[in-house]
Amino acid sequence: MYHCGDLTPKQRAEWLVSLPTLAWLALFLVIPAALIFVLAFRPADPYGGIGAGWTLETVRALWAPSNLAIAVRTLWISLLTTAVCLVLAVPAGYTIARASEKWRNRLLMLVIVPFWTSFLVRVFAWRSLLHPEGPVKALLQAAGLAGPETTLLYNPAAVVLVMVYTFLPFTILPIYAAAEKFDFRIVEAARDLGARPFQAFRKVFLPGISQGLLTAFLVVFIPALGSYIIPDLVGGPSGEMLGSKIAQRVFTDRNLPHASALSAVLVLAVMAPLVAVLALQRKKKRADIIMGESP
Amino acid sequence: MRRSRFPVAVTAAVLAFFYLPIIVLVANSFNPARFSSRWQGFSLVWYRRLFESPEVWQALKNTLIVAVAVTAISVVLGTLAAFALHRYAASRLQRVHYTLIYAPLVVPEILMGIGLLMAFVAAGVPLGLVTIILAHVTFCVSFVAMTVLGRLQDFDFSVVEAARDLGAGWGRIVRKVLVPMLMPGIAAGALLAFTLSVDDFVITFFVAGPGATTLPLRIYSMIKFGAPPMINALSTLLLAVTVTAVLASRRLSRSKR
Structure with a gap:
């Protein structure tokens, strides 16, 4: 930190306009983030608060098999959701990018409008659709695909379904944005040179929109890891994820140190893909410079 | 060149997937049945209950x-x-x-x-x-x-610079130039x-x-x-x-x- 007298007038003005947000975010973002890691080493008190002294007990308890199972489930549910979203979003983004300008705007609106509803309401809508007396089950039963015993709610599959529903538009938009900038003449050239449609798609189109794919991946995978409402409302005990476990520790067990140890795990899980993507991008940029392409 | 119909079909399916829950939800809000799989006629009973809920x-x-x-x-x-x-x-x-x-x-x-x-x-x-x-x-x-x-x-x-050259103080620049333009x-x-x-x-x-x-x-x-x-x-x-x-x-x- 500089002493005030050492600052040029320009620097002083800069500090003056930056200070309000810096102070606010230090107080309500940086300190809380640090507390997540600190409180994992404090004991709980019986009234739902934080006890005195320090302990390693909570961190050691993280290795319980039940916690491990939840961590693994959180990972595979998030990966599966991301994969399904990408598989659906690539053709959708492609179609929107190739549509005429009038249709492009219409389709984009159609993608965005359902998400003007409250997030909770959308989860609730699925809850009533998948309800034992709801329309989806009636339909499946009529088609002979479900028996009277089948439960559609409260399992990991329901969690994946509702998560795909929630995150799909956020995957379509970056892929559309990348596809819109893509020069489709390259695909036509590849076809003229004898590439089969799928080959041209895989070897030319997908690499061409890699930046959009990467953004789409992060936009789904990171919030998916932290999902809480969806597993809480449609997951049941077999669909529990890290996020719902954290909330349970806070509101049911009233044990903040346990919640903070689990949250610290979640922080690290979220950081991993971010750091990986940043490293990948840096490496790619360096390769581009060596290859003589503009980044 | 003939384009594949497959992406268009997927897009249509995705849009149906997006709207289905919302359409069912809006329809059910006018359905007096408590468990809403069957349509029991148009009613505003749930809206009335809602307005009466403190x-x-x-x-x-x-x-x-x-x-x-x-x-x-x-x-x-x-x-x-x-x-x-x-x-x-x-x-x-x-x-x-x-x-x-x-x-x-x-x-x-x-x-x-x-x-x-x-x-x-x-x-x-x-x-x-x-x-x-x-x-x-x-x-x-x-x-x-x-x-x-x-x-x-x-x-x-340069608009801000111009305002300063013309003698405006910062308060005035913020009020008359920055805020309106932003x-x-x-x-x-x-x-x-x-x-x-x-x-x-x-x-x-x-x-x-x-x-x-x-x-x-x-x-x-x-x-x-x-x-x-x-x-x-x-x-x-x-x-x-x-x-x-x-x-x-x-x-x-x-x-x-």
Whole structure:
């Protein structure tokens, strides 16, 4: 930190306009983030608060098999959701990018409008659709695909379904944005040179929109890891994820140190893909410079 | 060259997937049946129940108090931050500033919620509407700052220099030049902050405490502990309000241009 007298007038003005947000975010973002890691080493008190002294007990308890199972489930549910979203979003983004300008705007609106509803309401809508007396089950039963015993709610599959529903538009938009900038003449050239449609798609189109794919991946995978409402409302005990476990520790067990140890795990899980993507991008940029392409 | 029909078919299926739950929800709000698989005629009974529920009105009032306060604070802070980020873009301080402002956009909500809860508990701050406002501002500032920053990207600072050469003081420049020129960005940011505050559940749930219930918290407890048809009616109303607001703001911005 500089002493005030050492600052040029320009620097002083800069500090003056930056200070309000810096102070606010230090107080309500940086300190809380640090507390997540600190409180994992404090004991709980019986009234739902934080006890005195320090302990390693909570961190050691993280290795319980039940916690491990939840961590693994959180990972595979998030990966599966991301994969399904990408598989659906690539053709959708492609179609929107190739549509005429009038249709492009219409389709984009159609993608965005359902998400003007409250997030909770959308989860609730699925809850009533998948309800034992709801329309989806009636339909499946009529088609002979479900028996009277089948439960559609409260399992990991329901969690994946509702998560795909929630995150799909956020995957379509970056892929559309990348596809819109893509020069489709390259695909036509590849076809003229004898590439089969799928080959041209895989070897030319997908690499061409890699930046959009990467953004789409992060936009789904990171919030998916932290999902809480969806597993809480449609997951049941077999669909529990890290996020719902954290909330349970806070509101049911009233044990903040346990919640903070689990949250610290979640922080690290979220950081991993971010750091990986940043490293990948840096490496790619360096390769581009060596290859003589503009980044 | 003949294009494959496959992507178009997937897109159509995706759109059907997007609209199906919402259509069922709106339809069910007019269905008097408690468990809503069969249509039992058109009725407004759930809407009447909704309007007669004092808890819903109280929650709506809390939601609006929070949203107005959050919008006011985050517009001032966010615009100031965007100005700093743009004006001093190259400095090391602004790099830190940018990272901090960017963080709430990527951090999962549950982590912000639990961190803030711990901070409030550790500092002994009683949970209530005030803690909800503090928490909401923390993420709304980022959205306002990014929106205004986007507007600043094509802002010509020579206008400010010209105003200074003509003898205007900073107060006057802010009032007569900066704010009017940035208004579309600020208004868009304010709208975003308001919407995000009204809709937020996860962070609110962590920092609300027992007394202060907002509309999403109310909806959540209605989902968890029964009263489904009333949620259908409430959601339909919310949907109607948002669609009207967005269409109005689009028309407004179009007519200005």
